Amino acid sequence: MMKVAVLGASGKLGSVISDAVDAADDLDLVARIGSRDSLETLVETGAEAVVDVTTPAAVMENLRFCIERGIHAIVGTTGFDEERLATLRGWLDEHPRVGVVIAPNFSIGALLMMQLAAKAAPFFESVEIVELHHPTKADAPSGTAQRTAALIADARREAGVGPVPDATTTALEGARGAEIDGIHVHALRIRGLVAHQEVVLGGVGETLTIRHDSLDRASFAPGALAGLRAVPAHPGLTIGLEHLLGL
Template sequence: MSDETKSNEVLRVGVIGARGRMGSQVCQAVDAADDMDLVAAVGGREWLFSLSDAGSQVVVDFTHPDVVMDHIRFCIDQGIHTVVGTSGIGDEQAEQIRHWLALKPEVGVMVVPNFAIGAVLTARFARQAARFFESAEIIERHHAGKIDAPSGTAIATARGIGAARAAAGLGAVPDATTIEAPGARGNLVEGIHVHSVRLPGLVAHQEVVLGSTGETLTIRHDSLHRSSFMPGVLTAVRAIVDRPGLTLGLEQLLGLD
């Protein structure tokens, strides 16, 4: 899109991880948006000052857990708002980000476990349902190229379910397993078992199964193409310039929180 067709109100957006599966899709989505200008597309381990030199107002990061905190720190130091889709941001990392932001109170960082609107709703519905059932487990399925397991989405969903169960006064989920091969019951997150599947042909899928005596409830979301994440990414980019500090997830932007 040429500069002549853009208004003076366009957001100058940079992307880190621009050559990756998600990063390249973000570049296309930003470039196609009338209110955004893709000013920098940087690989995961390339020269970050290209982002500030290009005058980026917002940076979207889809890279690797090993480097994402360095990227966030760089952007905060440069006064650039950051939207983070990279996994690996837990409670400890979030606290560190808040510490950095205290020195730059005008800057915003948004960390989003999953940008698909359906995935956000799945986590919301699972939390609402959790207090009505004796037990819950999560099965998350992703493509074979995904480096982390469980996914950040599944971890966030499990934490939300665990918190909802605790608030409702529910105890541990029933499980009589005493003989277990390593990994047979998946990973335990806040008392919730999370099972990870990695297969070629998949993109991103999550299934929350809740059960009580005589009934089960399954809440499932499927992302069939990476384009499904782009409306959420663009929503976050537009919102972050007016949201200083740390924002976790998209729920507040969708009026769900």
């Protein structure tokens, strides 16, 4: 069985994933590591892979430690810009057998929502994204929304679709949300929500809304486990869990 550790195990998501790994017949949970615990525990317990659900401030040091010691990683932590991704690729070039997966979302439903949105995007003139999360979420827009916007923009470019129409000339700052690669993204932070996103597409005389709702953090566990099982066969850097799941 693969020996697995969870980094950020004391958080709400980390606790759910730790329990899921512990319950899996083919995975062996060897460590639940919190912010006060030493990364040397990974070496002491013989961890072969980790799930990192820590913070943007901690994740790069965690990954450097793991890569240098041949430990695979599934990463649900956000905050990866091109500079950070380039750094990861440099580390992985020196350790070519290690696999790292940056996963903006672990939910299978969310992955399918992103893929369906990208497939639909070239057929509609307009498209915008609304993401809705709990108010304790630190980043906005979410990593899932950023990934969705990038996939939609890529699909529209490949299909030769022009810019999304928008005649706005005056607006309060932020009224049109953030803009990612030409796609507007709106972030809501509402008590009682977990993680939700809808992609609204529009053409002449019709609209299409693709929506995904995570009602419980348990929805993130199956994707994280599937990523752990697949990562040894995918060395190097992978962006998006869908590449490991045949989506």
